[in-house]
Amino acid sequence: MSKISSRSQQLEAFDRLLTIMDELREQCPWDRKQTIESLRHLTIEETFELSDAILDADLEEVKKELGDILLHIVFYAKIGEEKGAFDIATVIESLCEKLIRRHPHIYGDTEANDDEAVKQNWEKIKLQEKGNKSVLGGVPRSLPALIKAMRIQEKARGVGFDWEDKAQVWEKVEEEMQEFKEAFDVTAPEDIDRERATGEFGDVLFSLINYARFVDINPEEALEKTNRKFIYRFQYLEEAAKKAGKNLGDMTLNEMDIFWNEAKKH
Incomplete structure (x- = not known):
């Protein structure tokens, strides 16, 4: 070092x-x-x-x-x-x-006894400085959607617009998942209302991101770790199949699952 x-x-x-x-x-x-x-x-x-x-x-x-x-x-x-x-x-x-x-609790006479109070003060001061008509006006338009959802929720919380506890948020997750299921619960694929289903799926993701925030999980970081885990296991599967003299395109799903489960042990 x-x-x-x-x-x-x-x-x-x-x-x-x-x-x-x-x-x-x-x-x-x-x-x-x-x-x-x-x-x-x-x-x-x-x-x-x-x-x-x-x-x-x-x-x-x-x-x-x-x-x-x-x-x-x-x-x-x-x-x-x-x-x-x-x-x-x-x-x-x-x-x-x-x-x-933006740190009046350090350089002024404002009190902030925990990090949540500091964040709320920061957002309020930032809103005053920028003169935005909306609390959400400072969220960059080009942010990736998942990160943008996190920032939107954080900014809304900064002015007190938020759920009171995580149980309420999980109820919302279950409600959105049910609505999404209903949007896709049709016999023929051509009967699916794609626009409505897309909207409902977006609601599911937004509510899950909200719940992650309540249990102090960074959803972007969590998803990226899962991405990396999947990449590692899939590449293990590719290499194992190659060593066995097999081609993934010719293997059955059950055959691939054998190598996939091996990868999960490493």
Whole structure:
């Protein structure tokens, strides 16, 4: 593990990064060519790579990915400086001021005795700052649907719109599942009302995400772990079938289940 640097060493390292960014922007053809727009998709990719490292609990990789994201932040700030719009100092100062405003229980006289109170204060202050007409106005439109559902529910809870206990939420889950079942409980597939069934399935997912929040489970993280578990087991199945001289496409489901159950033991 790397040693923990002193504050002066941290500032020196950041200064070195800023100097390198200046040099690259001036001397490197690729770096000179980049714009805020061209960096956008790369930043998204780097964020997902950091997410992978976190899920893998690989701190060395987390360190590397944080470096990549920090480079992007410095890069955006450099372009902002060239445009006369902002620089890294104004970005940091703006962040510092926001943190102070949104933590009145630390820098003011507001009381917040637990993390839930802090989150509610944060959302209320954020709503006032942005001047949104809706509490949900600050949820990015392009968020993946599952994460968006989590943020919508968290923001609604921030102003007191929420269930009182998890039993109520589970009743809602069962209600939505029954409605979904009814939407698909027809004899002929062509008789299914696809639009209604799609809506009911969305309601099931939304209610399950709500319940996960009440029992302190991150549904996105839970689903990704299940994805990875399925990938591991399926790839084990592929490899086992190959070693047995078999082709998955020619195997019966019962034959594949033998290898699948073996994978579950590993």
